[in-house]
Amino acid sequence: FSPSITTTPRSPTLLDASKCGNYDYDVIIVGCGVGGHGAALHSRAQDLSTAVFSGRDVGGTCVNRGCVPSKALLAASGRVREMQNEEHLSEFGITVEGGAQSVKFDREGVANHAKQLANRVKGNLEGSLVALGVDIVEGKGILTGKAHEVKDDASGKVYTAKDIILAPGSIPFVPPGVTVDEKTVYTSDGALELQSIPEWVAIIGSGYIGLEFSDVYTALGSEVTFIEALPNIMPTFDREIAKMAERLLIRDRPIDYRTGVFASEVTPGIPGEKPVTIKMIDAKTKEHVETLEVDAAMVATGRVPNTKDMGLEDAGIETQRGFIAVNEKMQVLTKHDGGEVVPGLWCIGDANGKMMLAHAASAQGISAIENICGREHVVNHDAIPAACFTHPEIAMVGPTEEQAIERAAKEGWTLGKSQGNFRANSKALAELEGNGIAKVLYNKDNGKVVAVHIIGLHAADLIQECANAVAAGTTVQELSMMVHTHPTLCEVLDEAFKGAVGMSAH
Ligand SMILES: Cc1cc2nc3c(=O)[nH]c(=O)nc-3n(C[C@H](O)[C@H](O)[C@H](O)COP(=O)(O)OP(=O)(O)OC[C@H]3O[C@@H](n4cnc5c(N)ncnc54)[C@H](O)[C@@H]3O)c2cc1C
Ligand SMILES: NC(=O)c1ccc[n+]([C@@H]2O[C@H](COP(=O)([O-])OP(=O)(O)OC[C@H]3O[C@@H](n4cnc5c(N)ncnc54)[C@H](O)[C@@H]3O)[C@@H](O)[C@H]2O)c1
Numbered sequence: 001f002s003p004s005i006t007t008t009p010r011s012p013t014l015l016d017a018s019k020c021g022n023y024d025y026d027v028i029i030v031g032c033g034v035g036g037h038g039a040a041l042h043s044r045a046q047d048l049s050t051a052v053f054s055g056r057d058v059g060g061t062c063v064n065r066g067c068v069p070s071k072a073l074l075a076a077s078g079r080v081r082e083m084q085n086e087e088h089l090s091e092f093g094i095t096v097e098g099g100a101q102s103v104k105f106d107r108e109g110v111a112n113h114a115k116q117l118a119n120r121v122k123g124n125l126e127g128s129l130v131a132l133g134v135d136i137v138e139g140k141g142i143l144t145g146k147a148h149e150v151k152d153d154a155s156g157k158v159y160t161a162k163d164i165i166l167a168p169g170s171i172p173f174v175p176p177g178v179t180v181d182e183k184t185v186y187t188s189d190g191a192l193e194l195q196s197i198p199e200w201v202a203i204i205g206s207g208y209i210g211l212e213f214s215d216v217y218t219a220l221g222s223e224v225t226f227i228e229a230l231p232n233i234m235p236t237f238d239r240e241i242a243k244m245a246e247r248l249l250i251r252d253r254p255i256d257y258r259t260g261v262f263a264s265e266v267t268p269g270i271p272g273e274k275p276v277t278i279k280m281i282d283a284k285t286k287e288h289v290e291t292l293e294v295d296a297a298m299v300a301t302g303r304v305p306n307t308k309d310m311g312l313e314d315a316g317i318e319t320q321r322g323f324i325a326v327n328e329k330m331q332v333l334t335k336h337d338g339g340e341v342v343p344g345l346w347c348i349g350d351a352n353g354k355m356m357l358a359h360a361a362s363a364q365g366i367s368a369i370e371n372i373c374g375r376e377h378v379v380n381h382d383a384i385p386a387a388c389f390t391h392p393e394i395a396m397v398g399p400t401e402e403q404a405i406e407r408a409a410k411e412g413w414t415l416g417k418s419q420g421n422f423r424a425n426s427k428a429l430a431e432l433e434g435n436g437i438a439k440v441l442y443n444k445d446n447g448k449v450v451a452v453h454i455i456g457l458h459a460a461d462l463i464q465e466c467a468n469a470v471a472a473g474t475t476v477q478e479l480s481m482m483v484h485t486h487p488t489l490c491e492v493l494d495e496a497f498k499g500a501v502g503m504s505a506h
Contacts (some may be wrong), residue, residue: 030141033060035349039365053141145314387460398451420496447475
């Protein structure tokens with residue numbers, strides 16, 4: 001996540017709050033993750049006096065314990081995988097003296113790369129806030145129960161603002177019965193420190209986090225067993241893509257899995273002395289099915305909002321499993337069903353549960369500020385892309401094919417489908433990465449792109465063109481006439497767009 005500074009730096013704002021009348025600030029933001037940071041930058045760009053409560057955690061999950069360090073681990077481990085793959089190297093005509101297996105890595109060095117990158121991005125983030133004149137309050141912000149007020153839990157000082165944006169983010173969800181010691185049984189928080197590379201690690205949950213870490217672990221030499229509660233592995237992904245991912249990311253690697261089972265009891269071990277034990281029960285019958293003894297277990301079973309102890313009850317706000325209800329404009333509602341708008345209170349990012357992605361949090365922050373400024377704005381969540389940074393990557397925008405079929409039937413339009421292939425793409429073949437597809441789903445009646453799912457080299461970068469198309473309502477007819485650079489991976493999409501209108505790509 002790279003912060004962009006878009007306005008002229010100003011001096012601190014506390015004393016020159018010009019628009020906020022009787023308040024200390026125009027806007028106070030509680031939480032300084034990417035959501036809070038995005039909101040703060042946009043708030044200053046509108047010349048609003050702005051303060052952020054950071055809870056001593058500038059950058060939040062994404063920068064310190066999420067996107068940034070995990071991508072550093074994936075980058076380093078991906079290189080190890082590639083350089084140790086003798087067959088792959090020999091196809092390029094490359095040999096490594098002493099054999100590809102002589103390529104070594106240093107666990108601490110890899111871990112340091114992740115840590116240093118996180119610190120660097122955190123510093124950049126903090127620097128951008130300071131340069132723009134955002135006041136940073138280091139403590140935690142707690143609603144006092146009186147409108148427009150936030151208390152600093154460290155000093156007890158109360159600050160006021162015309163508008164308050166809650167951006168407290170999320171923390172790992174640990175299912176009941178699972179004991180985490182962050183050494184042998186850990187969440188992503190512990191895993192990112194890469195304290196060890198276990199010989200055999202069980203990963204509980206086959207979502208984004210589980211998949212990305214299976215990529216890191218297998219590249220660094222571990223064997224992985226997935227434990228997934230739902231009947232399919234990778235249950236939240238488009239089925240066709242998940243099947244292909246199973247071939248590319250699971251079957252060819254030292255990975256096996258159990259599906260339809262809950263990890264009901266997980267007990268930490270002692271490295272080198274006592275294994276981690278994992279009792280599994282059938283997801284339907286709840287009967288014990290198996291007990292595994294492994295070197296380590298990673299808990300990747302989703303995330304829950306970090307909204308405890310921030311004074312929500314005192315402010316008359318009822319949460320659902322901790323999630324704060326918001327309307328389309330990001331205004332906080334008193335409750336999830338039939339709640340009323342709480343004036344001057346907004347919630348963005350993971351805590352509102354709309355979409356747990358860094359760029360979604362930031363986009364919601366910008367949107368909230370637009371609405372605060374009186375310019376009505378609604379984020380189109382259907383046009384927000386997502387990516388899983390495995391090797392190869394998986395990326396998508398819009399509903400899965402299964403969801404799109406349902407949507408088309410319900411709304412009465414015809415679903416079209418067209419595919420581009422990496423195996424026919426010159427750039428992919430030059431990289432010896434011919435595995436993968438790009439699937440474009442569109443509305444046959446008006447030509448508009450509904451969703452795109454890609455698995456293949458640099459899918460995370462390729463998806464942006466598709467997200468822009470969904471956002472702008474571009475049709476496959478228009479896309480098929482747009483010129484794509486040759487030779488690039490973008491031509492995989494060109495093939496799919498052209499295929500949708502009966503043209504053939506070169
Ligand atoms: C391992 C991992 C990898 C990920 N990879 C990606 C990825 O590649 N791409 C992607 O888009 N997303 C990724 N995510 C998800 C992404 O990190 C989150 O969606 C994003 O961080 C949400 O931003 P946020 O601002 O809502 O919350 P957070 O980043 O969680 O920030 C909230 C901040 O508020 C602070 N806070 C909480 N309460 C208070 C309070 N009362 N007062 C002051 N401060 C408070 C918290 O300490 C935290 O610093 C990943 C997550 C994980 C765990
Ligand atoms: N690249 C990215 O964009 C990225 C990367 C990592 C995380 N994230 C975000 O972080 C959030 C959390 O990721 P995640 O992978 O933890 O959650 P997830 O919701 O993607 O996947 C969790 C999986 O765990 C399974 N599960 C839950 N309880 C279980 C149990 N007791 N036993 C066995 N399986 C169980 C679920 O069925 C599900 O498949 C996601 O919402 C994602 O948006 C994004």
